[in-house]
Amino acid sequence: MGAEAPPGLAEAVELGLTEGEYALIVELLGREPVQVELACFSLLWSEHCSYKHSRALLSTLPTEGPALVMGPGENAGAVDVGDGMVVAFKVESHNHPSAVEPFQGAATGVGGILRDVFAVGARPIAILDSLRFGEPAQSERSRYLLDHAVGGIGHYGNSIGVPTVGGEVYFEAPYEQNCLINAMCLGLAPRERLIRSAAAGPDNVLILFGARTGRDGIGGASVLASAELSADDEHKRPSVQIGDPFEEKKLLECSLELLDRGLLVALQDLGAAGLTSSAAEMASKGEVGVDLHVDRVPLREPGLEPFEIMVSESQERMLCVATPDRVADVLAICAHHEVHGTPIGTVTDTGRMRIFEHGEMVGDMPVRALVDDCPRYALDPRKPEAPLYPPPARSLDRGAGAAQTLTALLASANLSSRRPLFEQYDALVQSRTVRRPEQADASVLLLSDPDGREPAPGPLGERPAIAVSIDGSGRRVAADPYTGTVAAVLECAANLACVGAEPLGLTNCLNFGNPEKPHVAWQLSESVRGLGDACRALSVPVVGGNVSLYNEGADGPIYPTPVVGMVGALPDARRAAPLAFQRRGDAIGVIAPLGASLGASELHKLRGEPLPDGLPAIDLPAAVARLTPIRDAVRAGELSSVHDIAEGGALVAIAECCLAGALGAEIELEDDDEARFGEGAVGFVLSGPEPALRALGARVIGTVGGEALRAGALSIPLAELAEAHGALAALFR
Amino acid sequence: MRFGIVRFPGSCDEVDALRAAERVGDATLLWHTERDLKGADAIIVPGGFSYGDYLRCGAIARFAPVMEAVAEHAREGGLVLGICNGFQVLCEAGLLPGALLPNTGVRFLCRQVDVQVENASTPFTWRCERRDTLSIPVKHTTGRYYAPEEVLDDLEAHRRIVLRYAPGHNPNGSSRDVAGVCSEQGNVMGLMPHPEHAVDPLTGSDDGLRLLESMASAARVVGHH
Amino acid sequence: MKARVLIRPRAGILEPQGQAVERALPALGFSGVRGVRVGRLIELDVDDPATLPELCRRLLSNPLIEDYEIQTEDPAS
Amino acid sequence: MKARVLIRPRAGILEPQGQAVERALPALGFSGVRGVRVGRLIELDVDDPATLPELCRRLLSNPLIEDYEIQTEDPAS
Numbered sequence A: 001m002g003a004e005a006p007p008g009l010a011e012a013v014e015l016g017l018t019e020g021e022y023a024l025i026v027e028l029l030g031r032e033p034v035q036v037e038l039a040c041f042s043l044l045w046s047e048h049c050s051y052k053h054s055r056a057l058l059s060t061l062p063t064e065g066p067a068l069v070m071g072p073g074e075n076a077g078a079v080d081v082g083d084g085m086v087v088a089f090k091v092e093s094h095n096h097p098s099a100v101e102p103f104q105g106a107a108t109g110v111g112g113i114l115r116d117v118f119a120v121g122a123r124p125i126a127i128l129d130s131l132r133f134g135e136p137a138q139s140e141r142s143r144y145l146l147d148h149a150v151g152g153i154g155h156y157g158n159s160i161g162v163p164t165v166g167g168e169v170y171f172e173a174p175y176e177q178n179c180l181i182n183a184m185c186l187g188l189a190p191r192e193r194l195i196r197s198a199a200a201g202p203d204n205v206l207i208l209f210g211a212r213t214g215r216d217g218i219g220g221a222s223v224l225a226s227a228e229l230s231a232d233d234e235h236k237r238p239s240v241q242i243g244d245p246f247e248e249k250k251l252l253e254c255s256l257e258l259l260d261r262g263l264l265v266a267l268q269d270l271g272a273a274g275l276t277s278s279a280a281e282m283a284s285k286g287e288v289g290v291d292l293h294v295d296r297v298p299l300r301e302p303g304l305e306p307f308e309i310m311v312s313e314s315q316e317r318m319l320c321v322a323t324p325d326r327v328a329d330v331l332a333i334c335a336h337h338e339v340h341g342t343p344i345g346t347v348t349d350t351g352r353m354r355i356f357e358h359g360e361m362v363g364d365m366p367v368r369a370l371v372d373d374c375p376r377y378a379l380d381p382r383k384p385e386a387p388l389y390p391p392p393a394r395s396l397d398r399g400a401g402a403a404q405t406l407t408a409l410l411a412s413a414n415l416s417s418r419r420p421l422f423e424q425y426d427a428l429v430q431s432r433t434v435r436r437p438e439q440a441d442a443s444v445l446l447l448s449d450p451d452g453r454e455p456a457p458g459p460l461g462e463r464p465a466i467a468v469s470i471d472g473s474g475r476r477v478a479a480d481p482y483t484g485t486v487a488a489v490l491e492c493a494a495n496l497a498c499v500g501a502e503p504l505g506l507t508n509c510l511n512f513g514n515p516e517k518p519h520v521a522w523q524l525s526e527s528v529r530g531l532g533d534a535c536r537a538l539s540v541p542v543v544g545g546n547v548s549l550y551n552e553g554a555d556g557p558i559y560p561t562p563v564v565g566m567v568g569a570l571p572d573a574r575r576a577a578p579l580a581f582q583r584r585g586d587a588i589g590v591i592a593p594l595g596a597s598l599g600a601s602e603l604h605k606l607r608g609e610p611l612p613d614g615l616p617a618i619d620l621p622a623a624v625a626r627l628t629p630i631r632d633a634v635r636a637g638e639l640s641s642v643h644d645i646a647e648g649g650a651l652v653a654i655a656e657c658c659l660a661g662a663l664g665a666e667i668e669l670e671d672d673d674e675a676r677f678g679e680g681a682v683g684f685v686l687s688g689p690e691p692a693l694r695a696l697g698a699r700v701i702g703t704v705g706g707e708a709l710r711a712g713a714l715s716i717p718l719a720e721l722a723e724a725h726g727a728l729a730a731l732f733r
Numbered sequence B: 001m002r003f004g005i006v007r008f009p010g011s012c013d014e015v016d017a018l019r020a021a022e023r024v025g026d027a028t029l030l031w032h033t034e035r036d037l038k039g040a041d042a043i044i045v046p047g048g049f050s051y052g053d054y055l056r057c058g059a060i061a062r063f064a065p066v067m068e069a070v071a072e073h074a075r076e077g078g079l080v081l082g083i084c085n086g087f088q089v090l091c092e093a094g095l096l097p098g099a100l101l102p103n104t105g106v107r108f109l110c111r112q113v114d115v116q117v118e119n120a121s122t123p124f125t126w127r128c129e130r131r132d133t134l135s136i137p138v139k140h141t142t143g144r145y146y147a148p149e150e151v152l153d154d155l156e157a158h159r160r161i162v163l164r165y166a167p168g169h170n171p172n173g174s175s176r177d178v179a180g181v182c183s184e185q186g187n188v189m190g191l192m193p194h195p196e197h198a199v200d201p202l203t204g205s206d207d208g209l210r211l212l213e214s215m216a217s218a219a220r221v222v223g224h225h
Numbered sequence C, D: 001m002k003a004r005v006l007i008r009p010r011a012g013i014l015e016p017q018g019q020a021v022e023r024a025l026p027a028l029g030f031s032g033v034r035g036v037r038v039g040r041l042i043e044l045d046v047d048d049p050a051t052l053p054e055l056c057r058r059l060l061s062n063p064l065i066e067d068y069e070i071q072t073e074d075p076a077s
């Protein structure tokens, strides 16, 4: 190897490794790592790649289910949706890049999750986003982040032709310095096209294809540069990655055609830690070695050092393995799609990742050391003695009357209509979208095949579909990590039930603070325990996910935010219930939420109440038992509308049903805040024929009709409700 | 009766257009490098972001080899429909008057809008009645129709404004609420709304189908081949 | 030779991006700025600058809605 | 005073627009053009040109990925 002196411990520490980890690397290599090796280790042994603080917890999650086709460990998990088709899906965070540059950070977040999905051979058919920012009323910066992050998501998704069909956004002070940008993608594939990422077959060829490699995202690793940069050269180390959806569109079509033609042994996207991570993961999964020739990697600008090429996070790149006799065909397909394809290495039986530059070996590491031997750290979870978060700022007087309270809630940043946001997303491309945002609690997509052909309808004209929902309330998880997480999973399941879908699988992104702090460790372990229990109760497997830790600002950690995405199937999209009231004269029924309380509710937030220490426990079996009858009633077409009672409680849910249908309601609801505005799990507002509502155990509280929402003394014209609900538009001027 | 749907790198709605066209006829995709229209009777230049749309929407696509054949087809009287990005491409190519500018709201906008049929005797609308209202979605950032006043006057005088946004539905600030215009001969039309996304009540509306049906039967009559 | 092409929306055509910039100014504490118009800047290396006007007319600008201006490093200076 | 701000992508940052233009040129019969970079041109009227650098940094450009250059009509000339 090169004669240059190895960088040493000081650099290793600067790259984020501990002294102990450095010593272990020296032991595993039998010598000190050289520059490029240290770069590889520092990235693969980072929390992001190694899951060194979370892997033990993740292993407690249930990953088996009747529909499961591919579980955690691949780029995306997949479930069987019938007809020989599978849906692959995953949610991933791009929090830290988005805090630096929200437009490009969010855009490349979408680009990254799309690649994860087509890396398994699925055509991306839908995107959802889950966003958290500080309080927009107080924070100019939060408004800026919101505007630009939404712009970036739209830019990427709209330009690549994948609809953004749903999502969620919440505003809370603890996200002020650390916004969350999570994106979920669903893809569709014929079952036989699914591919794994394990490299196999010594002498097989590694082909890098897609964009050329630049110095994008080298960021921290730039301390390794052999030449000191002067201030004028600073621009040579850009850490902001720019997304190019046009390049990704070509990459997507190219990848799927390569798979359709059966030309590949394995396929993997390049994401965090670039080539290092992709090559090492592929080798590790296949229990093989790889030789990589960095001088063959096409560069966007000259003069990149080997370590820069190995860790560059330039976007829109994929790595595949093909047998030598197929390489020419692979390159021809690349050329047809105007995508660069370059053989850059070979699979070996050495079990080592060896890096060559102009034929000279410049790095040589056991794959196992890189991928498996990173130390795992036990958490030291401890429940905090004192509240971690200050009470929210008060914006509503405790003495406000019911009407004022309701309009204040509807106009609040967390509850107002998301229309000004989701209208910036193409929700329709690919022609599957049966229920768009605000039409139902879950997005509903027809199950046409990846080429847009819908199978012949069933004997009664049924049109099979899938449904998807994404949820997670940080404030409720902060109040009670276990119950709050259970509630998030139940809310997803309730959303699916509203459209008649049965859950098939779940993905999650665990956004937490620094796990080395005992109280964050406690939030994380309690939350994962809740996630596992709720999944087991629902018999829904976790098919994959992502962990984003160290989300902290100067004032402490973010609200612990497990974001849950759930995918389900329904036999007939025509029956997917809307949330809007449909018909004058329909009866309105309420199934009150389980464990409802005002603690950690939106109302308490507006009133500036501190978070409670714990939420009322939710009876999980009872909650799960509520879902099936709702689902069956929807499938049977017995209801006109179904909406789950979530943030803001029952009265807010009813107002939403009125607004969506432009129909008033005349109801009787107990004259107390808990009944009106209390929040819990698996509550519903239904409309339809009275007997159907009663059969579901709903309390019938009134009828649809009129131009106002009337509840006892309270009477608010629809126009007034609509004006309050439209408050978010002010943030997008 | 056969539709040819142009596919540029970066097209997004070409498969939607293909499946929509298949509801009323035969349809095939035409790759941007091809000069052969594969016997298509009517051409659709679909939506999306051709070549990334990085310079100016439609500016690069209009130079694609396939567009030479499309222009030739139009000169011979064949039907050409440009949807969204396809409308931009046809304007850039000079097959339609005017240009599309950024929405007054600056942002991308995806919304179901009502459009009114102003001229029901074009090959694209003859299955509609004048003043019919169609519910069709728009989704674009650059859809504000612009042409100099005298051009707009002329378009109006010759009934070449085929579709207008219904009152209160103009999503982008288009001059005189123009949603779709046609060529002097009436065989080339461009519109910002997406009729291929309005072919099934389950996904929102099937009003767009009437435009495609009009084309299918008109192409059969004209039968320029 | 290095050249720059400045492309600007033609006078009289509404330019909403510039308006959005103007709307954002007061919140950031800026006053005394008006008439903001946003166009495009294209920088390139060209062997023969005589080809630039045609390039501008055919590809880089749309004459119906945009004006262009070519700046080359004056070889005489 | 009339001023122009030229905003261009920083060196080393991926610049897809310029790439797209450059790749399209040969098909149009233009050769001998390289290094295309696309940025923005902002024209405005400003009372006090001394405020421009801050305006550029805070609103008109994104300093992480863009450089700016201010051109004012030199009052001396």
Ligand SMILES: Nc1ncnc2c1ncn2[C@@H]1O[C@H](COP(=O)(O)OP(=O)(O)O)[C@@H](O)[C@H]1O
Pocket (backbone or CB within 6 Å): A048, A049, A058, A061, A071, A072, A073, A074, A075, A076, A077, A090, A092, A116, A271, A272, A508, A509, A510, A542, A543, A544, A545, A546, A547
């Ligand atoms: N919270 C989680 N729950 C379940 N599986 C997870 C979770 N976080 C990560 N995983 C799984 O761990 C693997 C590695 O994740 P990640 O590093 O994000 O993959 P990639 O590099 O493809 O983005 C993936 O298969 C992912 O699904």
Ligand SMILES: [Mg+2]
Pocket (backbone or CB within 6 Å): A075, A115, A116, A119, A269, A271
């Ligand atoms: Mg991956």
